[in-house]
Amino acid sequence: MRDVVSTRPNIWGDVRLIASARSAGRSLPVRGKQVQVMAMSAEAFDGVDLAMFDVPDEVSAEWAPVAASRGVVVIDKSGAFRMDPDVPLVVPEVNPDAAFSRPKGIISVPNCTTLSMIVVIGVLHHAYRLREMFAASYQAASGAGQAGTESLYDQLTMVGGHRALGQRPGDVRLAVGDGGEFGAPLALNVIPWAGSLRPDGWSSEELKIRNETRKILGAPELRISATCVRVPVVVGHSLALHAVFEAEVDADQARKLLSEAPGVVVTDRPEAGEYPMPVDVAGTDPTVVGRIRRAMDDPHALDLFVCGDNLRKGAALNAAQIAELMVADAR
């Protein structure tokens, strides 16, 4: 968040850092200045225009309304309010207008997996009207926070380190106990699970993709199925999508529309080995899309592959873009 605030256009004036009492008093750099962290309190929000909340669901649930009641526009990255009908769920490239109807003074930021593909799907929905979508995700370890990244690093050291020390990688067999944050080894493995268990065997992450996509596109009847899978990647969520539209689609036209859309980069030259990949996307802002093909058996369907930085557009960047939207409107 601090990195994004420090490198985006300066809309910020004074920046306050507010955290739990445990972190209060520390100094951290923001836009080149050291800023002392304040402890969370109702008064800490006095005089604040915009607050970006990057805290667990239960902290947002408690404190976002407190800030909002003092006139602050709250941009909340947690899951606490995403499906609240009185809270808009906003992606500036897709549904900016929604940000201006916020009865609770709160605007929600979608989940990182939804955000890794929604800008692309928004463009295609606008052109062809989405009817149905199947998504399979390839989610990075950092989606599970710092602990997730460290678990993967530890496992990679076990696997690759042994070889550096003269053993063959096949000599190393990771056990369930090495899984750390993921409950199973992620190095040299894929884990078809992300989030918590919901009815009928769905994971919370899979329901978020469905419910958030419906809300952002304003299409409550959309048929969506997702299967969420964790892969041994540090940064960069990818999704393979099969999207069925009301209108007939054309791959070249879709490629052209996407290449002209803000926030999207088309990387689609498989003949040159160029497709969206986490290794290229990590640390960048756009959603990258490629492998764009019209389904061979359905002229209304596109198959594609998208990849986004789950820590940037997937979280901090989208929040900062909403803040910029507020300021542009106020001016």
Added chain:
Amino acid sequence: MRDVVSTRPNIWGDVRLIASARSAGRSLPVRGKQVQVMAMSAEAFDGVDLAMFDVPDEVSAEWAPVAASRGVVVIDKSGAFRMDPDVPLVVPEVNPDAAFSRPKGIISVPNCTTLSMIVVIGVLHHAYRLREMFAASYQAASGAGQAGTESLYDQLTMVGGHRALGQRPGDVRLAVGDGGEFGAPLALNVIPWAGSLRPDGWSSEELKIRNETRKILGAPELRISATCVRVPVVVGHSLALHAVFEAEVDADQARKLLSEAPGVVVTDRPEAGEYPMPVDVAGTDPTVVGRIRRAMDDPHALDLFVCGDNLRKGAALNAAQIAELMVADAR
């Protein structure tokens, strides 16, 4: 192949090993005996009942008809004859009868990615009649042969080895030149490509899933879209599937049918962290299926995740099973 021949039921009597002139003369163990490799020639097939071909497409194209013309039943693992209308494409659990109509004396073994899911899809097709399927794959490096595995091992040593030597994994940035067999780094990355380029941006691997599934199920009108993705796993191809059927589906019933099917293991207890994963499947014979859910927006659709050993069921095991089928019929 030698491992599978050595550990499956002994239908084999005498075993000959036939290879290019370059390998001729070497001795290799098969079923506990050292067997000397013979050079490929027409005469090498004299007196042979069954031959399993594990060679490049062009070698099969040349030599399988030679062997067949001498009365040998050829079980061919290459891609040379898979879509030939006079060559059956056989998966013993799914379409065993097809093996007994072989005008050219050749039986084809499907591609490893098709084989990693087709036993599961066959069971469900039999019960509900498949109408449409979307597949996203998570394919192991070993699917690209020994060179693929070595490329991944080398990259993992660069990433993990540095940490063992005191650096942080983030200090290592793999470059395209480190990609080796895959043209891009596979460690800490996913590559949405497998095989060669076909018209309209499809990869050969994606077309194989579509065309082979149609042929094996005897359903030439099936609507199938696949997106094939390589992941940093050594052994074990996985697929996320969204399968739409003529009949209404029931997840519990599907689970029961699958758990009673030969060659299938159901691992579907997400509440206990149990789902199909390459780390558990590598080195085993069954296709493992889990994450079985009825689509929330379509009572005719199932979402599921399957995983199989691409070197066993994905290749050698399926060939040996066809050989066993021949012998059982001859007795």
